[in-house]
Amino acid sequence: MKEKVLIVEDDINTLNGLAEILEEEQFVITKARNASQALSAIRKKPFNVVLMDYLLPDQNGLDVSRQILEELPDTKIIMMTAFGTVKNAVEAMKMGIYDYLTKPINLDELLIIIRRAIQEQRLISENIDLKSKLTDTYRFENIVGVSGKMQEVFQKVMKVAGSDATVLLRGESGTGKELIARAIHYQSKRRDKPLVEVNCASIPENLLESELFGHEKGAFTGAHKLKKGKFEVADGGTLFLDEIGELPLSLQVKLLRVLQEKRFNRVGGIDNIQVEVRVIAATNADLEKRMEEGLFREDLYYRLNVIPIRIPPLRERVEDIGPLTDHFIRKYAAKNNRTIQGITEEALKIMMAYNWPGNVRELENAIENAVVMCEGDYITPQDLPAYLQGPPMVDSPLLKIVMEQGDLSYREKLEACEREIIRMALAETNNNKTRAAKKLGFTLRTLRNKVKKYNL
CATH class of the missing domain: 1.10.8.60 (Helicase, Ruva Protein; domain 3)
Incomplete structure (x- = not known):
């Protein structure tokens, strides 16, 4: 589908010249010579990009742009003016104008900006579509289970999704614990924030601390630059810790601190990193037995086991x-x-x-x-x-x-x-x-x- 561009310019020669060049670049062009025509055109159909002259016969371009962005905030507006000043540019950018060009227009620069604007618009649209599909995919109605036991699980999960409480999912391997964790996240108020998944059993012990909490540059051999850990990446969202029963004792203390204080230090760092993360943990292990054997901390167990949900085997x-x-x-x-x-x-x-x-x-x-x-x-x-x-x-x-x-x-x-x-x-x-x-x-x-x- 060809992208649509609205050109708003009162000078007929400039208007026709820009239209001809952009049509050669395979854009669908609509022309307007004043604010009234521009608003009428944009209310009939949406445009990907609007090229807006700053000085129009009936209204200035900033005021018209403000009206367009109030009605269609996804529209990319590129302001054109013969009177470019830093003040005007700053004012335009604060208002949400995508970019600002001074006449005479450099056509190569204009084409680069238009294509960049359309690419950003496409990425935003694709991201929204992806989030929508993820939300639909992990709706409770799409997790198959007609049995009374699974209906009980769904009811509990629906209640839990609306809170920030820590959840511990328990069940045998293959029962769908990760699917339930994703459902909780995508039905929660955090759905637009990251969901970060970590399998504690699949990462070597010597790398797991850095994976979870990050490291500073030079913290150890091979640490050539600062790296954010999963807790930082998940800030504002949800961190799913699968196979939590396999977490080494040395890291259980650090995890407990994050759950209690919402802060931690990167490996090799001294600064406290503050995060706001919801933790969902899952295990197929007998945590009570591991506590008896001294392999799992009792205080961490109670921190994780705020809302326990058991997923029954098939x-x-x-x-x-x-x-x-x-x-x-x-x-x-x-x-x-x-x-x-x-x-x-x-x-x-x-x-x-x-x-x-x-x-x-x-x-x-x-x-x-x-x-x-x-x-x-x-x-x-x-x-x-x-x-x-x-x-x-x-x-x-x-x-x-x-x-x-x-x-x-x-x-x-x-x-x-x-x-x-x-x-x-x-x-x-x-x-x-x-x-x-x-x-x-x-x-x-x-x-x-x-x-x-x-x-x-």
Whole structure:
């Protein structure tokens, strides 16, 4: 799409000359000879850049620019004048004018400034789009979990997002702790500030202090320049410390100080660095046991454990396997340009029977594998990874699997079974709701309500 430029200039020769040159540079040009024409044009359609003459017959360019910026603050205005003074330039810049040129206009300089203005505008727009997409991606509604246990997690997370309290996420590897941490950040008032993620287990101990707190130039061999740590980078936003149970004791003291006093020193530094950061920590370790073994400080544990949230493993929420399977089929079918409709009843039984020690991450990998291997419209048992295809998994009935989950209420067990039975009926009828309703003995309206309820 060609960028649009509005030229506001009362001198007809200058106006036409600028218009001709900019049209040759592939800009779409609109011309105005006074303030009234300029305001009328900009209210009809937006412009990327406005070239504004300082002296106009009916109003001065600064006043017109002020009106434009009040209505369309993203517009880049370049002021042109034959009477350039430092005072005028300063006044223009304070008001939000993008740049200031003195006549006669240097055309090379003008083109550089216009292109730079448009590039900045594009980057700002892309940044806004990215933030919007991130916010949408990590909305609670987009984290899959229909089980009672996950609904409890979501309710707690929604409450926590509105506060600045420190959160400790606990759960096995692969349960989605990082996804919950991102959801908390992007639903909080800090969403426009940085979210910085650090995996405490993946960084060598001798580098972790510098990574978290930064270092001064010359602090150690190889420290050739000052480096800001993750706490400084995250100032005003959120710092997510994954695998916090692996944090060395030597750094636990320094982390405790930051949580208590909101300040720290860089490695090799003496100045206190003040920060305002929300900390979300996560672990799959038994912190209580590590405290008993002297590997984790008790005072730090209580500082982190202000709001504890436990993410249940997948084997404790078997009713989420179906919705997660649907979600990942859609995701990887789109990614691989496939038209896969779903999964067969036999393949789903295998999925339901498996214990999923790697939790949601393992299930996602299994479905990605199956989507790649699938040659038809539905994933079959033969498409699943080999380790899932053992006879015990195929022969395990759905009811038995659900009933063995002793910590589910009977209502949750009933809903899990009902959801999968409805899914089977839809699969057998190629998603024909009228035929599926007839098979199930439902009215069409009842089936539609249940499809909506179970996110089928």
